[in-house]
Amino acid sequence: MSKVIEQKKQVVQEIADKLRESQSTLLVDYRGLDVAEVTQLRKELRDAGVEFKVYKNTMARRATDDANLSELNEMLVGPTAIAFSNEDVVAPAKILNNFAKEHEALEIKAGVIEGKIATLDQIKELADLPNYEGMVSMLLSVLQAPIRNFAYAAKAVSEQKEEQDA
DSSP, X not given: OOHHHHHHHHHHHXXXXXXXXXXXXXXXXXXXXXXXXXXXXXHHHHHTTEEEEEOOHHHHHHHHHHTTOGGGGGGOOSSEXXXXXXXXXXXXXXXXXXXXXXXXXXXXXXXXXXXXXXXXXXXXXXXXXXXXXHHHHHHHHHHHHHHHHHHHHHHHHHHHHHHHHO
8 A cells, every 4th residue: 555545544544533532623614814814713722722723625524434424524625624622612612703703704614512513503502601611610609609698698697686685
């Protein structure tokens, strides 16, 4: 087997592994973005721990078939970049959606969230969620509310008794 074919098989396997392992994967059309804009987008994604790469569509199609995500094949036309996130499900959707709002040239084509094909509406809903730290903060405030209310009630009862004793 030729060396080139072997290299292509490795790339296909790499893409398929990333599709299987990532928490969320988004396919975007970046046609129309200039170099500075793509560099800025890559930096934002890298800072969030998201890998952003451009692969040949034929190799990506073979990888989606291998990963049992062949529904994505119809989206793998034209210039397509793929964003993979292994840690944060929300980060790629949030960053790419916000970037698409600022730059009309960027278009989200499709996505995979935890191994399942996601619709564009699901991706936009995901982008509107707060990030991990925001969700933890919201959870903590919900958990603290009953304790805080109990403390206020106890303090009010204590102050009321002090007024009666005085």
